[in-house]
Amino acid sequence: MYTIYVGDKPIILTTELSKETDFKSFLLKSVNIGKVIKTLNNTDLNEVHLIHKNPDKLLKKFLKLLPNVVAGGGKVYNSKNEILFIYRNDKWDLPKGKAERKESIEETAIREVEEETGVKGLKIVKPLPTTYHIFKRNGKHKIKVTYWFEMKTNFEGQLSPEENEGITKVEWLDEKGSQEAMENSYANIRVLV
Numbered sequence: 001m002y003t004i005y006v007g008d009k010p011i012i013l014t015t016e017l018s019k020e021t022d023f024k025s026f027l028l029k030s031v032n033i034g035k036v037i038k039t040l041n042n043t044d045l046n047e048v049h050l051i052h053k054n055p056d057k058l059l060k061k062f063l064k065l066l067p068n069v070v071a072g073g074g075k076v077y078n079s080k081n082e083i084l085f086i087y088r089n090d091k092w093d094l095p096k097g098k099a100e101r102k103e104s105i106e107e108t109a110i111r112e113v114e115e116e117t118g119v120k121g122l123k124i125v126k127p128l129p130t131t132y133h134i135f136k137r138n139g140k141h142k143i144k145v146t147y148w149f150e151m152k153t154n155f156e157g158q159l160s161p162e163e164n165e166g167i168t169k170v171e172w173l174d175e176k177g178s179q180e181a182m183e184n185s186y187a188n189i190r191v192l193v
Helices: 033-042 058-063 105-117 175-182
Strands: 002-006 009-014 023-027 047-051 068-077 083-088 091-093 096-098 123-127 131-137 140-152 167-173
Touching (some): 002 033, 002 058, 009 033, 033 047, 033 140, 058 140, 068 105, 083 175, 105 123
Parallel strands (some): 002 131, 009 047, 023 047, 068 140
Antiparallel strands (some): 068 083, 068 096, 083 091, 083 167, 123 140, 131 140
């Protein structure tokens, strides 16, 4: 099973047929993804289920429905066990960004965290779950596939938000601050924090 977010509403990729209650089901092989996105955005449905009999093909078939944007990002801890957050588009988020040519996804994640926050000395500890969300750019829907990594740093320097990317704040938040930030964040980020 996979979850792809449209805003805060999930599209669930599954092999199981369930009785529809506050969600609607469609067959993955014949679905009109534009119609699904519109339905999620314009109705009070909580979620949509896309069904396919083969669990190994669920994600592969779904990712063919729209252009993909591959990104890398980090959930970064400092020596005080605080988490690094950015504030962009009036929401708290974790630093991430698009992969560039000839760059490993780990290199992307480290580069993007550095660029968006000014934090240096990043070490990847382990991979975290990959997230998927649908966004609209220039009138076209795309799927952002973000590979996340837990990172550590002993950096104690000045944090500097990448303002030309719309980032207005960068902050280290303790557990309480992180939980408060999650009240004004994205569903796919809540999965990680």
